[in-house]
Amino acid sequence: MSCWSSSTADHPTASSVEKRAPPNSGIGGGELQHAFSQVSDWRWATNDNQHSNLYKNVFGSDYVSETCLTVCGRSSFLGPTDSSRLHWRSEKTTIAACPIRFWTYDDLYTEIFAALDVWRAIRAEQFAAQDSRLAEKSS
Numbered sequence: 409m410s411c412w413s414s415s416t417a418d419h420p421t422a423s424s425v426e427k428r429a430p431p432n433s434g435i436g437g438g439e440l441q442h443a444f445s446q447v448s449d450w451r452w453a454t455n456d457n458q459h460s461n462l463y464k465n466v467f468g469s470d471y472v473s474e475t476c477l478t479v480c481g482r483s484s485f486l487g488p489t490d491s492s493r494l495h496w497r498s499e500k501t502t503i504a505a506c507p508i509r510f511w512t513y514d515d516l517y518t519e520i521f522a523a524l525d526v527w528r529a530i531r532a533e534q535f536a537a538q539d540s541r542l543a544e545k546s547s
Contacts, residue, residue: 451503483514
């Protein structure tokens, strides 16, 4: 199982995203725990430095609303129990009032394309409205 945490400077590479976990590998493995540990360390660092000048310079404020995301494994490798555990973790886990979300790579893919669909619909409406205004002006 390969994991990636959005709260570190690490970025998934093609090879890490394409790794395949063996069937029944579950979600309780060391990679998920390591990713969660990185999120925990990031939250400690940001919380510990929240009122520093560096924090204010980076984030532009003493306070920012954060949500951390840990992406791990593929949905097809999760049985019903592991899928339920991952969903429960995603809904119930917080560190210093920051929600921690746990998704599979498939969840990430679905969310990205759903957001793109919304963006495309908004852009299409904007272009249609602009075309309508241009047509009215030329009449």
